[in-house]
Amino acid sequence: MSEFYIGIMSGTSLDGVDIAFCEINNESFKLLCSASYPFDKRLKNEILSAINKPVTLKIVGELDTRLGKMYADCIESFIAKSEIDKNTIMAIGLHGQTLWHEPDSKHPFSMQLGNANVITAKTGICVVSDFRQKDIALGGQGAPFAPAFHQFLFSKLNANVAVLNIGGMANLSILGDTVTGYDTGCGNVLMDYWVSQKNGLSYDKDGEWAKSGLVNEDLLKQMLQEPYFLKEAPKSTGRELFNGKWLKKQLENFAKRNANTVYMKSRDTQATLLELTIRSIANEVKKSMAELLIVCGGGGRNVYLMKRLKDELAGVEVVLSDEVGVSSEFMEAMAFAWLAHERIHKKCVKISSVTGASKDSILGAIYE
Incomplete structure (x- = not known):
């Protein structure tokens, strides 16, 4: 049975926010509509500053909330413009904005910001996020997915x-x-x-x-x-x-x-x-x-x-x-819609052969 998911992605280029609305089942995947939204310039500059210079916990926390609000605003605008019935959306797959990725350090981690609680509070839609940490906990790189x-x-x-x-x-x-x-x-x-x-x-x-x-x-x-x-x-x-x-x-x-x-x-x-x-x-x-x-x-x-x-x-x-037959521009946003589908259905993602994790696992956290 097909279900509907939204995938949202902003990459390391910080050039925009890509959103994909997708119909997914166990055998097939269809991109129904998509859109890109410009990344807030002030927020982009502050993220780059946080990556390249010493930063306080206050700044990190506020960036997390501000990114969540920006993503939520983009999603709300996308849903309204595309005339999508919110009640049909099973979940939003959120990658978040990578601030730092260091899987080979003494204490491996990967940090993606974009508060999922803010997004689900503003949109009223279930969000699946935090995909990378489980793989890293199992000894993997947490990327690429x-x-x-x-x-x-x-x-x-x-x-x-x-x-x-x-x-x-x-x-x-x-x-x-x-x-x-x-x-x-x-x-x-x-x-x-x-x-x-x-x-x-x-x-x-x-x-x-x-x-x-x-x-x-x-x-x-x-x-x-x-x-x-x-x-x-x-x-x-x-x-x-x-x-x-x-x-x-x-x-x-x-x-x-x-x-x-x-x-x-x-x-x-x-x-x-x-x-x-x-x-x-x-x-x-x-x-x-x-x-x-x-x-x-x-x-x-x-x-x-x-x-x-x-x-x-x-x-x-x-x-x-x-x-x-697959959109080159929205491939990554589509990928996180698919990952959300896999998480909702408690499926292991077969990625350990890529990341080096000790085993495949269920990836992502659900924010109801």
């Missing part, structure tokens, strides 16, 4: 399939009898940071600025020596590693070792950052048996990035998920 959903959607395709999501970070799902997957590293996050610092823009539309620059192969080679890229899966990452400080250190170290070289233009740095995303992804895809790579996430809308990815993976068919 998308591979389980990708397996549900695409495992019946007659090909060796991999699915790539390019958001702030990039994660790869390799489908088969046993699903595997991991974060390959930075997706859009460093490119977005650099174009923001140099041009005052939130992102490099269609990769045009990167396309105008020249890749510095020596700098790229240095960046690819980042230990994360060399680490074997299971692994996951986020802004706690790939951020402005990481990039500044890379550029400073490169300048020290190449003091007599020609000054590198800002657009050349952007070109090199785009190539870092491409090479770090392609290096991992090439390790798989993938014949078909299905791409989703914001990076799929970057025309130049997609061209370079196809060039680098000449032996693999690279397509947007839209071309196989």
Whole structure:
């Protein structure tokens, strides 16, 4: 029997809030309608400040509540505009906004903010949230979770399939009898940071600025020596590693070792950052048996990035998920609607082969 769920997602790029209204049963999944809402700019800046600078518990607590209110307002607006009967919605699957993700520390944790109690109080709808902590408690990375959903959607395709999501970070799902997957590293996050610092823009539309620059192969080679890229899966990452400080250190170290070289233009740095995303992804895809790579996430809308990815993976068919009937823009929001469905029905999510957890488990907490 089909049920109706809402999935809501805001990723590490902090560029918007994606909402998907979905019809789900044990065998099939259908996206009925969807929408994106701009992320509150002041809240975005305060979240970035909290990630990059010392922060008080008061600030963290208030960010949690404010995010909950922002999500609730977006959901209420979405329901009204889409003329959805609230009484038909079984639950809202909420990822929340990742503030910090550190599954390999002495005391592993992953922190997503966005108070689910606030959302259910304002909307009157059951919320399923806090998906990552159980997996981490069982020794897993707590990420990525998308591979389980990708397996549900695409495992019946007659090909060796991999699915790539390019958001702030990039994660790869390799489908088969046993699903595997991991974060390959930075997706859009460093490119977005650099174009923001140099041009005052939130992102490099269609990769045009990167396309105008020249890749510095020596700098790229240095960046690819980042230990994360060399680490074997299971692994996951986020802004706690790939951020402005990481990039500044890379550029400073490169300048020290190449003091007599020609000054590198800002657009050349952007070109090199785009190539870092491409090479770090392609290096991992090439390790798989993938014949078909299905791409989703914001990076799929970057025309130049997609061209370079196809060039680098000449032996693999690279397509947007839209071309196989699934929205590339709302894939992650859809995934959390599906995860909410699995939690409501007390199903174990088969993700331990991805995260390295000791076993599969029921994921998420229900806020009635």
